[in-house]
Amino acid sequence: MKTLYHLRLNKKIIRDASIVLLPGDPDRVPKIAQFLDHPNALESNREWNSYIGELQGIPILIVSTGVGGPATSICADELAQIGIRTFIRVGTTGAIQPHIKVGDVIITSASVRSDGASKDFAPIEYPAAADFDVTSALVQSAKASDCNFHVGITASTDTFYQGQERYDSFSGSVPPRLKGSLKEWQRLNVLNYEMESATLLTMCASMGLKAGCVTGVLVNRTIQENIDSDIVASVELKAISVAVNAVKNLIKVVRF
Numbered sequence: 657m658k659t660l661y662h663l664r665l666n667k668k669i670i671r672d673a674s675i676v677l678l679p680g681d682p683d684r685v686p687k688i689a690q691f692l693d694h695p696n697a698l699e700s701n702r703e704w705n706s707y708i709g710e711l712q713g714i715p716i717l718i719v720s721t722g723v724g725g726p727a728t729s730i731c732a733d734e735l736a737q738i739g740i741r742t743f744i745r746v747g748t749t750g751a752i753q754p755h756i757k758v759g760d761v762i763i764t765s766a767s768v769r770s771d772g773a774s775k776d777f778a779p780i781e782y783p784a785a786a787d788f789d790v791t792s793a794l795v796q797s798a799k800a801s802d803c804n805f806h807v808g809i810t811a812s813t814d815t816f817y818q819g820q821e822r823y824d825s826f827s828g829s830v831p832p833r834l835k836g837s838l839k840e841w842q843r844l845n846v847l848n849y850e851m852e853s854a855t856l857l858t859m860c861a862s863m864g865l866k867a868g869c870v871t872g873v874l875v876n877r878t879i880q881e882n883i884d885s886d887i888v889a890s891v892e893l894k895a896i897s898v899a900v901n902a903v904k905n906l907i908k909v910v911r912f
Contacts, residue, residue, distance in 0.1 A: 660734040664699040673715035675742040682720040691900040725773030725855035742866040746899040749848040749871035761805040764869035767812040767854040774858035784857040790868030797901035808847045812854030
């Protein structure tokens, strides 16, 4: 039986699971696992930390992707090799539209491909679109919760500073081609920045897999740049809750 090189998982270990929740942060994996029945730790290697649990008797895998497209692509590709067919990113984000509040939840319908990894799966003209069933399940879950949520387009970048037009990096500058990019995405009604969805959505759609993305808003950059560390846990919890309940919704309509 094939065991994955990076994730150190195989079909037996994951109990033939076909759906995975994908936080970026390895430390978020056990937090999500608390929402599952019978959670158990599996493997931890580099940025990829994994747990297995159940919802309504169906095995659900949780694996961290690490930061950015390259690590995400390794994670998703290896998971697909052992039978995962539905991928839900559970992350945090920075909003760029003034009407979005800290603590809100954003459900990504599609992503701007400002990454590099997605180009290895499809030409740039190919959209980074979320799967309809997954997105519908996330929306249904968010509607049933007590959180404010938004559905729309996410800008997904390879870099946290220059790619998102931040000037508080070591260099204090961004390349000329990126100057004004934040205002341009705002004008085009992009909701937020993050760093994994373009890669995940492009690769899954191009390979006939299902993928979606839900993120909790840690900061609104039209107001300030600094994240309040006191609200991180509660924001994570909202995104996790929406994602887990979305899986329950998917179980009703998608055969796993």
